[in-house]
């Protein structure tokens with residue numbers, strides 16, 4: 669996979685280590701209790717990367733499968749699972765076109781990674797792949813981060829620093845409009861690393877498409893294999909009342 673950021677999985681994991689995976693999985697379980705029509709024994713993390721939430725689910729006894737296109741990210745996940753005595757199956761594949769050997773009862777995609785579907789056609793193909801891999805009545809949870817084009821704060825660069833084991837990672841993230849007619853933005857993700865004195869910089873610049881909320885619902889309808897449940901707040905199982913770039917979309921396989 670052509671990515672400077674995802675080819676440096678260790679630094680990526682440090683950069684995003686502010687995530688509270690226990691709290692997130694508590695929220696998943698609330699959604700499951702409230703909306704799933706299928707008892708959940710197995711779960712699939714799509715675009716799992718180093719998969720903090722999937723590790724937490726494996727610890728809680730779920731059968732865990734992580735899918736990603738990056739071997740480097742999956743290698744780090746496999747090592748962590750081995751060292752932590754956790755059983756996690758990894759699948760290297762494109763999230764827009766995959767099949768699992770066995771269906772899972774719950775699927776999720778975190779950290780706005782749904783934006784990597786790139787266009788509506790691939791999103792429909794992605795939904796078909798997820799539908800083929802998910803039991804009927806099971807939920808697909810999408811942590812969606814890029815829908816509020818009306819908020820100027822959305823276009824401001826965000827920057828943060830995380831440190832671990834003598835490694836300091838400064839991450840900068842920015843979205844800028846590129847082609848408003850086609851809803852294309854340029855997403856820039858930069859990591860400036862100081863690894864015990866060795867300085868490095870990694871940058872990914874991708875042109876990606878924002879799927880607006882009403883379009884999102886329409887595409888779910890066009891695909892026809894899921895029921896739309898709602899847009900929710902990012903950290904609570906509460907329906908979103910006002911647009912926010914931080915949100916969760918929940919759909920259920922018919």
Ligand SMILES: C[S@@+](CC[C@H](N)C(=O)[O-])C[C@H]1O[C@@H](n2cnc3c(N)ncnc32)[C@H](O)[C@@H]1O
Pocket residue numbers: 669674684714715716717718719720735736737738741761762763764777778779780781784
């Ligand atoms: C922002 S990271 C999210 C990783 C992890 N889920 C998290 O929350 O930290 C995005 C991930 O999407 C993966 N990815 C990007 N395009 C993909 C595709 N077409 N198919 C599968 N994985 C993809 C990258 O390799 C990367 O691991």
